[in-house]
Amino acid sequence: MRQAIHTLLLETKGRGLVEFTHQVLRWLASEKFSAGLLTIYCRHTSASLLIQENADPDVQTDMQNYFERLAPESDVYIHSAEGPDDMPAHLRAALTQTSLSIPIMDGRPALGTWQGIYLFEHRARPHRREIVLHAIGE
Amino acid sequence: MRQAIHTLLLETKGRGLVEFTHQVLRWLASEKFSAGLLTIYCRHTSASLLIQENADPDVQTDMQNYFERLAPESDVYIHSAEGPDDMPAHLRAALTQTSLSIPIMDGRPALGTWQGIYLFEHRARPHRREIVLHAIGE
Amino acid sequence: MRQAIHTLLLETKGRGLVEFTHQVLRWLASEKFSAGLLTIYCRHTSASLLIQENADPDVQTDMQNYFERLAPESDVYIHSAEGPDDMPAHLRAALTQTSLSIPIMDGRPALGTWQGIYLFEHRARPHRREIVLHAIGE
Numbered sequence: 394m395r396q397a398i399h400t401l402l403l404e405t406k407g408r409g410l411v412e413f414t415h416q417v418l419r420w421l422a423s424e425k426f427s428a429g430l431l432t433i434y435c436r437h438t439s440a441s442l443l444i445q446e447n448a449d450p451d452v453q454t455d456m457q458n459y460f461e462r463l464a465p466e467s468d469v470y471i472h473s474a475e476g477p478d479d480m481p482a483h484l485r486a487a488l489t490q491t492s493l494s495i496p497i498m499d500g501r502p503a504l505g506t507w508q509g510i511y512l513f514e515h516r517a518r519p520h521r522r523e524i525v526l527h528a529i530g531e
Numbered sequence: 532m533r534q535a536i537h538t539l540l541l542e543t544k545g546r547g548l549v550e551f552t553h554q555v556l557r558w559l560a561s562e563k564f565s566a567g568l569l570t571i572y573c574r575h576t577s578a579s580l581l582i583q584e585n586a587d588p589d590v591q592t593d594m595q596n597y598f599e600r601l602a603p604e605s606d607v608y609i610h611s612a613e614g615p616d617d618m619p620a621h622l623r624a625a626l627t628q629t630s631l632s633i634p635i636m637d638g639r640p641a642l643g644t645w646q647g648i649y650l651f652e653h654r655a656r657p658h659r660r661e662i663v664l665h666a667i668g669e
Numbered sequence: 670m671r672q673a674i675h676t677l678l679l680e681t682k683g684r685g686l687v688e689f690t691h692q693v694l695r696w697l698a699s700e701k702f703s704a705g706l707l708t709i710y711c712r713h714t715s716a717s718l719l720i721q722e723n724a725d726p727d728v729q730t731d732m733q734n735y736f737e738r739l740a741p742e743s744d745v746y747i748h749s750a751e752g753p754d755d756m757p758a759h760l761r762a763a764l765t766q767t768s769l770s771i772p773i774m775d776g777r778p779a780l781g782t783w784q785g786i787y788l789f790e791h792r793a794r795p796h797r798r799e800i801v802l803h804a805i806g807e
Contacts, residue, residue, distance in 0.1 A: 394532045428534060432706055432772060435781075436782075438784055439722075445576050445625060451610035455608045455618050455621075456622065471731050484731075489625060490629075490766075492769055493629065503574060504574065507576055525779045527706055530534060530667075531534070532671070532672070532805075583759060584715075587748055590759055592747055593747050593756050593760075601739075628766075632770050633710055634710050634801045645713075
């Protein structure tokens with residue numbers, strides 16, 4: 394049994410979903426685990442993780458629009474010093490995921506046919522985001 | 532230290548919560564881990580996982596009704612080719628869990644007294660869903 | 670490769686966020702893992718886990734107010750025998766996390782600069798909550 398850790402840096406263009414399945418698959422392939430557990434961790438509180446359909450890009454647009462309605466900038470928040478998009482960003486992050494765990498089977502994460510791994514950027518401006526990947530297994 | 536992986540197939544009857552705590556306990560018991568980490572992974576983007584109270588079935592009805600209000604079919608979505616229940620299904624999956632991690636203590640997952648493990652089916656029609664179980668420990 | 674498990678007891682004062690980053694760091698330091706995976710598990714269905722900003726306490730107030738609006742006591746629920754705050758507590762728990770997984774790097778959980786680990790109490794009255802910590806690595 395062994396483990397491996399890696400930090401990915403992802404550049405976002407402001408609000409929206411950024412798929413990074415490919416980077417995860419590439420790193421995991423280089424580490425040559427045949428079976429194990431992959432953990433993906435987002436080191437931020439105004440961006441988050443999501444596993445969603447990657448077949449139709451409209452799903453991502455609907456997803457983003459939905460979370461903008463669910464935790465709108467137009468609500469009144471006490472925490473507003475960092476701009477009107479900051480507190481809604483924390484709320485949207487709280488409603489989605491900071492960490493994801495995916496079993497590794499046959500050398501690959503056990504993603505379903507239509508599943509992609511996304512970083513969900515909730516701030517209006519572009520950011521550089523740090524994602525930590527951890528794998529344990531053999 | 533060792534690990535084990537298993538795929539469960541669950542048949543759903545359309546929208547609603549399906550408890551599968553028993554199947555998880557049975558598999559884990561057969562693998563004879565005394566301590567470790569159990570991960571449960573849903574290979575779908577229109578069904579998800581949830582740990583919730585299993586004492587009163589009304590909780591499950593309220594839960595389902597709530598998510599139908601929170602991400603309603605009546606909203607306007609761009610992604611609608613797969614039917615009016617498809618995009619709300621993705622949203623409800625995004626708001627709940629794709630993966631769950633539970634420590635294993637004394638040979639069992641460390642579930643609280645009232646906790647059950649549920650598959651949350653978000654599509655209107657019955658589906659066959661694949662859940663991957665991974666355990667690591669000793 | 671080795672593992673360690675520990676149960677934390679946290680006293681809450683009713684609805685609100687209780688930061689317990691410090692207790693997690695202290696336990697993990699005592700176990701002396703240099704690299705690995707930390708899992709945090711909440712054994713309840715009316716309290717949950719959240720990683721959020723710990724710099725400005727206003728974020729926690731806004732967070733709590735938001736979830737009180739999102740799953741309000743004023744809605745009509747079938748499950749009401751345990752009081753008007755019980756079903757909203759289950760819903761707020763379903764919308765946040767029961768488990769969190771954080772890679773361990775350089776002997777510490779890979780938390781971002783502003784990330785704190787919170788127990789989110791959803792019941793109106795004070796409760797004693799059990800959180801299970803699991804670490805695996807070397």
